[in-house]
Amino acid sequence: MCCGEGTGRVKKTRAIRLRRSWVSVISLIGLASSTSGCGVIGGKIASTSDPAGDQARHIWDLFVVPVWWLSVAVFLLVTVWMLLNIVLFRRKPGDTRIPAQVHGNPRLEIAWTLIPAIILALIAIPSTRLVFQLNRDPGPGSNALRVQVIGHQWWWEFRYPEFGIVTAGDLHLVVDRPVVLSITSQDVIHSFWPPRLAGKVDAIPGRENTLVFTPEETGVFYGQCAELCGAQHAHMQFRVVVHSQQEFDAWVDKHRRPAPDPAPGTLAATGKQLFEGAAGCAGCHSMNPTYDPSTPINKILAVGPNLAYFSERQTVAAFLPNTPENLHRWIAETEAVKPYSIMAEKWWKIRAQQNQLLTPEEVDAIVAYLRSQ
Numbered sequence: 001m002c003c004g005e006g007t008g009r010v011k012k013t014r015a016i017r018l019r020r021s022w023v024s025v026i027s028l029i030g031l032a033s034s035t036s037g038c039g040v041i042g043g044k045i046a047s048t049s050d051p052a053g054d055q056a057r058h059i060w061d062l063f064v065v066p067v068w069w070l071s072v073a074v075f076l077l078v079t080v081w082m083l084l085n086i087v088l089f090r091r092k093p094g095d096t097r098i099p100a101q102v103h104g105n106p107r108l109e110i111a112w113t114l115i116p117a118i119i120l121a122l123i124a125i126p127s128t129r130l131v132f133q134l135n136r137d138p139g140p141g142s143n144a145l146r147v148q149v150i151g152h153q154w155w156w157e158f159r160y161p162e163f164g165i166v167t168a169g170d171l172h173l174v175v176d177r178p179v180v181l182s183i184t185s186q187d188v189i190h191s192f193w194p195p196r197l198a199g200k201v202d203a204i205p206g207r208e209n210t211l212v213f214t215p216e217e218t219g220v221f222y223g224q225c226a227e228l229c230g231a232q233h234a235h236m237q238f239r240v241v242v243h244s245q246q247e248f249d250a251w252v253d254k255h256r257r258p259a260p261d262p263a264p265g266t267l268a269a270t271g272k273q274l275f276e277g278a279a280g281c282a283g284c285h286s287m288n289p290t291y292d293p294s295t296p297i298n299k300i301l302a303v304g305p306n307l308a309y310f311s312e313r314q315t316v317a318a319f320l321p322n323t324p325e326n327l328h329r330w331i332a333e334t335e336a337v338k339p340y341s342i343m344a345e346k347w348w349k350i351r352a353q354q355n356q357l358l359t360p361e362e363v364d365a366i367v368a369y370l371r372s373q
């Protein structure tokens with residue numbers, strides 16, 4: 001009796017252990033998928049599986065046709081073969097024979113080396129071909145839009161030499177019109193990646209790398225720095241705003257001139273005064289949307305992002321939604337919002353040490369000024 005009970009207990013604890021390990025496997029899978037990039041960013045907006053540009057589409061098609069379907073075929077073949085063998089060659093009741101003992105089988109070994117090599121070669125041919133097709137400059141005869149992209153710790157700058165326009169944070173493009181991006185960096189290596197539009201291209205100081213693609217849908221598309229570049233790497237995002245040609249022309253027209261001054265006596269006018277004077281913002285930020293494209297690029301780099309027409313921008317500090325509250329918080333508590341950023345290190349902290357932080361009213365005035373643009 002005692003022994004019967006004992007076995008029962010052993011069986012029960014084994015069952016519990018088994019159940020526990022299942023629970024942990026399932027929760028691990030849940031954790032992995034909820035913390036992986038796509039889940040955090042908000043589902044579809046960063047998904048490479050939903051291309052909205054020709055380059056992203058070519059890369060996705062390459063993945064689906066040779067890689068995905070070949071993997072499915074291999075998986076099915078191996079699984080079915082394994083299950084068949086498990087079932088057909090099970091030890092029958094009463095069968096005590098030992099199976100034939102084999103050692104080595106050159107024919108089999110050659111086969112299972114050759115077959116994967118052939119599969120890899122099949123994948124390599126279209127992959128290599130695509131690598132050489134992508135990012136080819138269509139040349140001066142095409143109607144491609146040309147934009148210079150400059151990575152900074154931790155924000156992106158965009159210059160349009162054709163129009164003499166400079167902006168930051170949002171890259172404005174035209175639907176169905178090819179774009180040739182010339183990508184470089186001001187400090188460390190970054191990587192420019194708009195997942196739904198194109199692949200990644202490194203931004204390397206002193207070099208210009210080219211990314212060529214054609215956006216195929218209008219809308220706002222998420223982008224991310226894809227090379228670990230310091231403390232705030234994850235917050236080095238950007239957006240690509242794809243317009244119709246008409247909308248884009250209007251955007252260019254608007255950005256060819258600075259925004260009009262705020263009306264005298266308004267809160268925004270006080271903000272402009274502070275911005276250019278006592279608050280010290282103008283030392284690092286330009287409010288002029290244009291620049292002279294004939295100046296070498298390294299001679300015209302500002303410390304901070306260009307803030308002309310800031311109200312149209314999608315984000316504040318390259319990751320927060322552009323709301324008055326977030327803008328207020330960024331100016332009032334820079335260090336808490338994006339620690340180690342140049343504005344926190346070289347402006348906010350110094351002012352905090354000197355007990356010269358802006359009052360909430362002063363911040364309100366500057367917010368009103370930036371939002372009036």
Ligand SMILES: [Cu+2]
Nearest residue numbers: 190225229236
């Ligand atoms: Cu970066």
